[in-house]
Structures are given as C-alpha cells and as structure tokens.
Amino acid sequence: MIFHKINLETWNRKEIFKLYSNDVPCTFSLTTDIDISSLIPKLKEKNIKFFPVILYALSYIVNCQKEFKMNLDKDSNIGFYDVVNPSYTFFHKDNESFSNLWTEFSENFEEFYKNYQKDVEIYGKNKSFIGKPQIENNLFNVSSIPWTTFTGFNLNLKNGYNYYPPIFTFGKYFTENNKILLPLAIQVHHGVCDGYHVAKFINSLQDFINNFNF
Structure with missing residues (x-):
C-alpha cells in the first residue's frame, strides 16, 4: 500500500480542490439504480452470498x-x-446494532471472498463499533440498508468537508x-470528484456486473 502525495501547484484540480475544500466546502451525493438482473441467478446457482459480491x-x-x-x-x-x-457495516441482529469491519481487497474474486469470510468469522461477533482494528488509512466506506429500498439518501457529516x-x-x-434493481447512493467530496467521475463510476460498475462471472 503506497500513498501518492499530490503536488498542489502542478495539479490540474488545484483551483477546484481549494475552492471546494476551503472557500465553499462542498460534498454531493447521487442515488441511482444498478441493474443486477443478470447477477442474481448466478448467485443462486453458485450459492454465493449477495453482500460480499457487491462489496x-x-x-x-x-x-x-x-x-x-x-x-x-x-x-x-x-x-x-x-x-x-472496503470498510463496511456489519449488522448484529440480536441487539440491532452494527460494527465496522474491513476486508483486504484482491482483484481475484475467490481470494477476496475468502478474505471476507475470514474477517466475518474472526470479527463478526465483536460488537464494538470498530469490529476489526484499522491498521492503515486506505479505506473507503460501504453501508447497506437491506430492509428497504430508497430513491434518495444523504449523510450529513459535521466534519465531512475534510473527508475525501x-x-x-x-x-x-x-x-x-x-x-x-439495486438502489445505490454515492457520496463524494467535490474537491476531488465531479459528476463526470461519478457517472463514469456508475457506468463502469454496471458493465462490470453485467459481465461478471464466477
């Protein structure tokens, strides 16, 4: 894991980053539906859990x-x-609370799936808010609300303007x-990400799911 520091003086987003980080701090969210019609039958056929596949x-x-x-x-x-x-919420049905776990990413699905299963087995019963200790800062966040659908979702973070x-x-x-269809809300910091990048992400995710095979 390597952190690549950006030279602000030569960055093509210098003005945008400073504007949306300092002058008019700005985050934004977008909610869309992802077509998972081709994915669900494959999961049922292989008896594979839904959540780690989306993760x-x-x-x-x-x-x-x-x-x-x-x-x-x-x-x-x-x-x-x-x-x-990915850092993700893990629900505890017995007391209706949740913990945060994270799983090491691998481009190989089988390896990632095993990593996820291992993390759930080791840390899934830990009811502390931080279920699995965070070693590094190279995480992004995923939450699920599998009990209801929605057409809009937004998180209001007090210190969110410093969260990228x-x-x-x-x-x-x-x-x-x-x-x-799967409702998906995406919240980003406008200093580092524009609508173009979110749209690119959504289109890439849809193509990936359409063509995903185990």
Whole structure:
C-alpha cells in the first residue's frame, strides 16, 4: 500500500480542490439504480452470498479510478493510495446494532471472498463499533440498508468537508419492469470528484456486473 502525495501547484484540480475544500466546502451525493438482473441467478446457482459480491464489485471499480482513492496523509496532504480496501457495516441482529469491519481487497474474486469470510468469522461477533482494528488509512466506506429500498439518501457529516474517500450505501433490491434493481447512493467530496467521475463510476460498475462471472 503506497500513498501518492499530490503536488498542489502542478495539479490540474488545484483551483477546484481549494475552492471546494476551503472557500465553499462542498460534498454531493447521487442515488441511482444498478441493474443486477443478470447477477442474481448466478448467485443462486453458485450459492454465493449477495453482500460480499457487491462489496467486491464496488471495490474493483473504486480501485480503477484515482478520484475514488483520495485521502489525506498524517500531515494532511492530499493524495491517493495505489490500493484501497472496503470498510463496511456489519449488522448484529440480536441487539440491532452494527460494527465496522474491513476486508483486504484482491482483484481475484475467490481470494477476496475468502478474505471476507475470514474477517466475518474472526470479527463478526465483536460488537464494538470498530469490529476489526484499522491498521492503515486506505479505506473507503460501504453501508447497506437491506430492509428497504430508497430513491434518495444523504449523510450529513459535521466534519465531512475534510473527508475525501467516497461513501456508498445500497438498499434492498426490487423488481420493476422485469428488471432486478439495486438502489445505490454515492457520496463524494467535490474537491476531488465531479459528476463526470461519478457517472463514469456508475457506468463502469454496471458493465462490470453485467459481465461478471464466477
């Protein structure tokens, strides 16, 4: 894991970054539906869990786009990691609470799936908010609300204007016009990411899911 510090003076986003980080701090969110019609039958056929597959798909596309790997280092310098890992909420049904776990990303699905299963087995019963200790800062966030669907979602973070990793939230998938759709909310910092990059991410994610095979 390597952090690449960005030279602000030569960065083509210098003015945009300073504007949306200092002058008019700005984050934005977008909610869309991802078509998972081709994915669900494959999961049922292979008896594979839904959540880690979506987690893998998000992680794969995040790691393909520099704008989604942005963060600050310990000295508050903006930059990006060569690889980022998903940090996700793990629900405890017995007391209706959740913990944060994270799993090391691998481009190989089988390896990632095993990493996820191992993390859940080791840390899944830990009801502390930080279920698995965070070693590095190369994380992005994923939450799920599998009990309901939604058409809009936004997180209001007091210190969110200094937070640069993306935040993903997906809901309960549903059927509409013979399609199985998954609501997905994407929240980003406008200093490092524009609507173009979010649209590029959504299109890449949809293509990835359409063509995903185990």
